[in-house]
Every structure is written in structure tokens, then in C-alpha cells.
Amino acid sequence: MNNLIEIKGVRHAYTTADGPLPVLDGLEIAVPEGGFVAVVGPSGCGKSTLTRLVAGLMMPDVGEVWLHGERVKGPRSTVGMAFQNPVLLEWRTILQNVMLPLEIVPTKLSRKEQKERARYLLALVGLEGFEDKRPSELSGGMRQRASLCRSLVHKPEVLILDEPFGALDAFTREDLWQTMHKVKEAEPFTGVLITHDLRESIFLADQVVVLSGRPARTQYVLDVPNTGPRDLEHLYTPEAAEMLAVLRHQIEVAQGRAPVEEGVA
Amino acid sequence: MNPGLRKFFVPVLAVVIFLILWEALVWVMGWPNYKMASPSDLVPAYAKYWNLFFIMGWQTLWRTVVGLVLAIIVGVGIGMVMGFSRTMREALYPLLVGFNAIPKATVVPIVALMFVGAHDFNTVLIAFMISFFPIAVSISIGLSTLEPEYRDILRALGASQATIFWKIALPKTLPEFFGALKVAVTLAFIGTNLMEIVSPHGRGLGALFDSAKTNSDYPLMFAVLIALAGLGILLYYIVVWLENTFAGWAERQPG
Missing domain, CATH: 1.20.5 (Single alpha-helices involved in coiled-coils or other helix-helix interfaces)
Structure with a gap:
């Protein structure tokens, strides 16, 4: 089995004033090359910790994270990240923001080719003509699109999306879901999507992993059939309704096992 | 228009x-001019002592600027140490606040005694001491409140701490830095003049003020005040110009 991302038996605890706080306990996730896995779970169950582990920003206490057959020991330039907060740099134009990773990661592209690549990605997500604008001149959805371009500009093997659409209104979010399909077709990547939105998980991913309440372990894995580009109608089919019901039930189980406070993490 | x-x-x-x-x-x-001089009284004062205004105004200006530059260097240094290290922040804050709470007028005689005769040095020192605090605090707050995601987008790509500082932390802190610098400019002037007035050595506009007081030349005293205000405005607008050049992006268009 050729898995690009493998998370094996990961356990992790944070040190707090009241002693260790376990957040992950026995996490198992495998994502094949080109796969797109959505991770859902109750608030505060350690989903963001998971992204930091895959990105190599921190090491698990126990267990291993493997990327492309290599054990993750630190940050790697083959990873792209996007967060709920688009974190664009206000003093740069949109184009310069998108090009930022190319200033860090070694690249063979000339300056001109870098610009072309950034322009191409911006056009792909529908931001043509906004290259020279500042982030403050863009709407929330447009900023998130730009952030997506930045996470892809250096052609990462792995794309980590940590609730990228969480702060957007419903219509903008659905727009961006469709943009994601378009992007994945044009720029294939292997992805991990952290989300609170079950509809989002089955619309975008080909596998949905439900985490239990804190400390999180892999509680349930759902395979989404008929992957690939699809339109929003897909969410209103009986199959989709059935998947959503299953997932909702699993979330309730997760919450019941270890109730956590309501709210957005 | x-x-x-x-x-x-x-x-x-x-x-x-x-x-x-x-x-x-x-x-x-x-009012007689010893109670309150009027602008028309100032004209003869400037006409009579214009060469002194130039010489002493320059002395005040360069010592203020040197003090301010030192304050920027040391303030940014301390701010960086406090911004990046929680331990250092906790260790340095009480010391810094305590130091800032001491009225600098009381430090002037001590410094004047400590480095007798080194008047330029003493003046620069007081200008520096009074003005580095807001700079250090603004830089440390700017750096310590940097959202972790900003670091993560570069760290995840394997960027070094230095790269993160130059590409993100420093530019992101610039608006706060310039805000503090505007306060520091005025404070540095106060520092220079404190030294020049409390421990006069015949240098700077403060000394001119002091000798006008000794000679009961009231219009001249007012003329010095206005000249100081003029220098303050000059330096302030230089800072504004630098801010617009380097941190103009932070200003939002209204509406």
C-alpha cells in the first residue's frame, strides 16, 4: 500500500499547570498518494495538533508520522499549509504574498517563472486582476483563496488545510468548495482537511476520519464513493443524506464519550 | 483646493x-511681557539673537537625535529579547517599569556628577534614558502578540528564526514601532532640555533659556520655547515621513 501520509499510533499530551493534558491517544490515519482525507471531531479534540504533527512543527510523544516513506523529524518544504485565519502579510501585495514560500523553499524557477506560477494560481481560484491589491482590499473569501494559492505555489506533495473555510459565510464557503475541486484537478495534491462541517467533509474528501473526544483516537472511518469533481446537488442525494446521518451519529458518540464545551475551537 | x-x-x-x-x-x-510675552515681542528677540538660536538650536537638535538613535537601537534590542523570550520578559519588565518611573529630573544631577564635564555625553544619555522605554515596550508587545500562524506558515517550510524575524515579525511590528517613536521623539527633547536647563554648560537651547531667565529677558524665554516647539515639529514630521515610507501599508483608506 503506497501511503503518502501515515500516522501510526500517535499519542501526544500538552504540559499544563494541572499536569499533562493528553490530546491524542492512538491516532491512526493513512492517506494514499492523491488522496484527500477529512478529519472531523468534537471541538478541542486535538485536530489542530494533528496538523502541526503532519507539518513537522512538533513531534508526537509516542508514535510516528511518515511522509512519502520518510519519518517526519522537522518541518519540510514539501508541505503546504492554510489556516482558518488566512494570515496574509498586509505589507505585501496579493502576488507577493502568494510568492512568499518560493523565497524560503529552494526553487529552480526564475523570478519571472515564479511570478507566472503565482499569476496562474490566482487565475485558477478566480483572483485574476487582484494581483497588485493589498490583502486589506479583499473580502474574507478572496483572502482565503489567496491563502490557498500561497499554500500551493511551491508544488507541495502534501496540503494541510486547518478549517480553511470555517470563518466564511455559507455561500462563500460553498463557492470555495467548488474552487477546491477545480484546484485539485489542475494541481493534484495529497490533502488533509480539518473541518467542523460534515457536508464539507463529504463534498471535498474521499475519506472522512471521525476522531473521538479528547484524548482523540481514530473512532470511525467513512469512505466517500464517487469522488472527484461534483456539484452541490450531490449533497442532496439520498446517499449523501445517509453518509451525513452516519457521521452525525459518530460525532454524537464522540461527544458522549467525553463531553466538551460547545463552541468553535 | x-x-x-x-x-x-x-x-x-x-x-x-x-x-x-x-x-x-x-x-x-x-499683560506686561514678563507675565506673558506676545508673538510681536518674539520678533526682536529672534532678530537680536538669531546666531545663538542657530548654534544652540543645532546643539539641542543633534544631541536629541543621537539620544533618540541610541534609544532606537537599545529599545529595539531590549524589545526583541523581551518579545522572543517569555522568561526575559518576566525578568525585565519590573526593572524597566521601575527605571521608567524614576523622574529623569532627579537623574540629571547624578549623571552630571558621574561624568563631570562630559556635557554632550550626559545630555545624549538623558535623552536616551527618557525615550527608550516606549520603543522597548512596543517592540516587545508587537513581537509577543504575533499570531502563531504567522510563524507557522514560514516555519512549516523550514525557515530559520532569522528569516521569520526579517520577513514577518519585523515588518509586522513597524506600525507599533513608529507609534512609539512619535512619543519617543518628544520625550527625547524633554531629556535634552532637562540636562541643558538643570545642569547648564552654555550649550543648547536649554542653556539659552536659562541665561534669558538669569537676565530677566522674558521675550527671549518665550522665543526659546517656540524654537523648541519648531524643532519638535520638524523631528516629528521626519518620523511621520519615515512611517509613511516604511509602514504606509498599515493605514487603511477611510470608508
Whole structure:
């Protein structure tokens, strides 16, 4: 089995004033090359910790994270990240923001080719003509699109999306879901999507992993059939309704096992 | 009126109106010039001592600027140490606050005794001591409140701490830094003049003020105040110009 991302038996605890706080306990996730896995779970169950582990920003206490057959020991330039907060740099134009990773990661592209690549990605997500604008001149959805371009500009093997659409209104979010399909077709990547939105998980991913309440372990894995580009109608089919019901039930189980406070993490 | 002209004429007009009101107030109240000099009294004072104003104004200006530059270097240094290290922040804050709480007027005689005769050095030192605090605090707050995601987007790509500082932390802190620098400019002037007035060595506008006081030349005292205000405005607008050049992105268009 050729898995690009493998998370094996990961356990992790944070040190707090009241002693260790376990957040992950026995996490198992495998994502094949080109796969797109959505991770859902109750608030505060350690989903963001998971992204930091895959990105190599921190090491698990126990267990291993493997990327492309290599054990993750630190940050790697083959990873792209996007967060709920688009974190664009206000003093740069949109184009310069998108090009930022190319200033860090070694690249063979000339300056001109870098610009072309950034322009191409911006056009792909529908931001043509906004290259020279500042982030403050863009709407929330447009900023998130730009952030997506930045996470892809250096052609990462792995794309980590940590609730990228969480702060957007419903219509903008659905727009961006469709943009994601378009992007994945044009720029294939292997992805991990952290989300609170079950509809989002089955619309975008080909596998949905439900985490239990804190400390999180892999509680349930759902395979989404008929992957690939699809339109929003897909969410209103009986199959989709059935998947959503299953997932909702699993979330309730997760919450019941270890109730956590309501709210957005 | 076009915006460029407007930007120039509106402030100038405000100054002229201020001078007219001042003159009228003194005239209406019938105050003698030892109680309150009027703008028309200042003209002869400037005409008589213009060369002193140039020489001493320059002495005040360069010592203030040197003190300010030192304050920037040391303030940014301390701010960086406190911004990046929680331990250092906890260790340095009480010391810094305590140091800042000491009225610098009480430090002047001590410094004057400590480095007898080194008047330029002493003046620069006081200007520096009074003005580095807001810079250090603003930099440390700017760096310590940097959202972790900003670091993560570069760290995840394997960027070094230095790269993160130059590409993100430093530019992101610039608006706070310039805000603090505007406060520091005025404070540095206070520092320079404190030294020049409390421990006069015949240098700087403070010394000119002091000798005007000794000679009961009241219009000259007022003339010095206005000259100091002029220098303060000059330095302040230099900072504003630097801010617009380096941190102009932080200003949002209204609406």
C-alpha cells in the first residue's frame, strides 16, 4: 500500500499547570498518494495538533508520522499549509504574498517563472486582476483563496488545510468548495482537511476520519464513493443524506464519550 | 483646493490663527511681557539673537537625535529579547517599569556628577534614558502578540528564526514601532532640555533659556520655547515621513 501520509499510533499530551493534558491517544490515519482525507471531531479534540504533527512543527510523544516513506523529524518544504485565519502579510501585495514560500523553499524557477506560477494560481481560484491589491482590499473569501494559492505555489506533495473555510459565510464557503475541486484537478495534491462541517467533509474528501473526544483516537472511518469533481446537488442525494446521518451519529458518540464545551475551537 | 496644497495650507493657517489669538489675548488682558510675552515681542528677540538660536538650536537638535538613535537601537534590542523570550520578559519588565518611573529630573544631577564635564555625553544619555522605554515596550508587545500562524506558515517550510524575524515579525511590528517613536521623539527633547536647563554648560537651547531667565529677558524665554516647539515639529514630521515610507501599508483608506 503506497501511503503518502501515515500516522501510526500517535499519542501526544500538552504540559499544563494541572499536569499533562493528553490530546491524542492512538491516532491512526493513512492517506494514499492523491488522496484527500477529512478529519472531523468534537471541538478541542486535538485536530489542530494533528496538523502541526503532519507539518513537522512538533513531534508526537509516542508514535510516528511518515511522509512519502520518510519519518517526519522537522518541518519540510514539501508541505503546504492554510489556516482558518488566512494570515496574509498586509505589507505585501496579493502576488507577493502568494510568492512568499518560493523565497524560503529552494526553487529552480526564475523570478519571472515564479511570478507566472503565482499569476496562474490566482487565475485558477478566480483572483485574476487582484494581483497588485493589498490583502486589506479583499473580502474574507478572496483572502482565503489567496491563502490557498500561497499554500500551493511551491508544488507541495502534501496540503494541510486547518478549517480553511470555517470563518466564511455559507455561500462563500460553498463557492470555495467548488474552487477546491477545480484546484485539485489542475494541481493534484495529497490533502488533509480539518473541518467542523460534515457536508464539507463529504463534498471535498474521499475519506472522512471521525476522531473521538479528547484524548482523540481514530473512532470511525467513512469512505466517500464517487469522488472527484461534483456539484452541490450531490449533497442532496439520498446517499449523501445517509453518509451525513452516519457521521452525525459518530460525532454524537464522540461527544458522549467525553463531553466538551460547545463552541468553535 | 488640491490635496497637496491643502495638506500644507491648513496646518499653516492654523498656526497663523493661533499666533493672532495669542497676540490678541495678551493685548486684551494688557499683560506686561514678563507675565506673558506676545508673538510681536518674539520678533526682536529672534532678530537680536538669531546666531545663538542657530548654534544652540543645532546643539539641542543633534544631541536629541543621537539620544533618540541610541534609544532606537537599545529599545529595539531590549524589545526583541523581551518579545522572543517569555522568561526575559518576566525578568525585565519590573526593572524597566521601575527605571521608567524614576523622574529623569532627579537623574540629571547624578549623571552630571558621574561624568563631570562630559556635557554632550550626559545630555545624549538623558535623552536616551527618557525615550527608550516606549520603543522597548512596543517592540516587545508587537513581537509577543504575533499570531502563531504567522510563524507557522514560514516555519512549516523550514525557515530559520532569522528569516521569520526579517520577513514577518519585523515588518509586522513597524506600525507599533513608529507609534512609539512619535512619543519617543518628544520625550527625547524633554531629556535634552532637562540636562541643558538643570545642569547648564552654555550649550543648547536649554542653556539659552536659562541665561534669558538669569537676565530677566522674558521675550527671549518665550522665543526659546517656540524654537523648541519648531524643532519638535520638524523631528516629528521626519518620523511621520519615515512611517509613511516604511509602514504606509498599515493605514487603511477611510470608508
